[in-house]
Amino acid sequence: QVNLVESGGGLVQAGGSLRLSCTASGDTYSRYCMGWFRQAPGKEREGVASIDRTTYTRYADTVKGRFTIAQIKDKRTLYLEMNSLKPEDTAIYYCAADYLYDRCSGSWFVGTDFHYWGQGTQVNVSS
Secondary structure, rough: OOOEEOOOOEEEEEOEEEEEEEEEEEEOOOOEEEEEEEEOOOOOOOOEEEEEEOOOEOOOOOOOEEEEEEEEOOOEHHHHHHHEOOOOEEEEEEEEEOOOOOOOOOOOOHOOOOOEEOEEEEEEEOO
């Protein structure tokens, strides 16, 4: 069993930055795909970024060039560095993990590959 806990959300003005963290505890394994998702009120969940054991990263077009996903070497802490934030980035951000594979699939953004999810952290970007 794996427990994921996000932190770092808050209120920021447009153009500002935030860094989200996700700490994993429990039975993590050497194989992994981890990601960040978000859901805004009235909208579907969106895959934001993913990273896997090979350190290959993928980003949604909406955040490419502004957000960076990173992971420290013991793979238990995942980060999402968010720069040039926009009001449309306002959402609850969730950390997700899967430990069955070395690589995230091409459809990682759908979210169904991930077995473990955090409770989410709220990000509000004011205009």
